[in-house]
């Protein structure tokens with residue numbers, strides 16, 4: 659049994675729950691979902707998912723409820739996290755925006771809404787390190803990584819990093835939970 663915590667402050671929580679269930683099934687793991695809104699739940703989770711949404715609201719809630727230090731402890735213990743879009747912003751070290759209190763899980767600086775208004779949402783066939791074929795990446799008011807710091811860049815779009823890994827944490831500017839393709843989940847959770 660894999661216990662997967664989904665940060666459920668707001669954003670596409672249901673889609674993340676479905677995606678990790680599907681990815682688990684493909685790797686012969688039954689998945690139990692725990693929705694994280696309060697402290698005390700993260701310590702029981704094997705893996706964590708940090709969905710998109712509004713990074714200002716999510717980061718404020720995580721700090722206010724005492725969940726932020728639990729997520730830091732989870733990462734310090736070497737347990738995996740997949741952070742997508744606003745989740746990536748919250749997981750970063752610096753969001754270049756005073757309204758966001760990032761957790762510093764990834765040593766990266768991000769720019770919110772980096773892909774411009776006319777391209778608020780788009781889908782790209784994105785080459786990702788370690789995947790044989792491009793990934794169908796859905797970008798929704800997506801951030802870009804301005805400085806990857808010590809993180810390993812797994813993918814770039816328009817010359818800017820949009821997927822990174824550092825230790826047990828994978829961050830993507832796009833939404834792998836919105837496609838049936840589970841390969842990013844594999845990279846984050848099931849590759850040994």
Ligand SMILES: NC(=O)CC[C@H](N)C(=O)O
Nearest residue numbers: 710711712713743744799
């Ligand atoms: N789809 C998303 O998660 C968008 C992120 C949002 N633009 C933010 O900056 O918080």
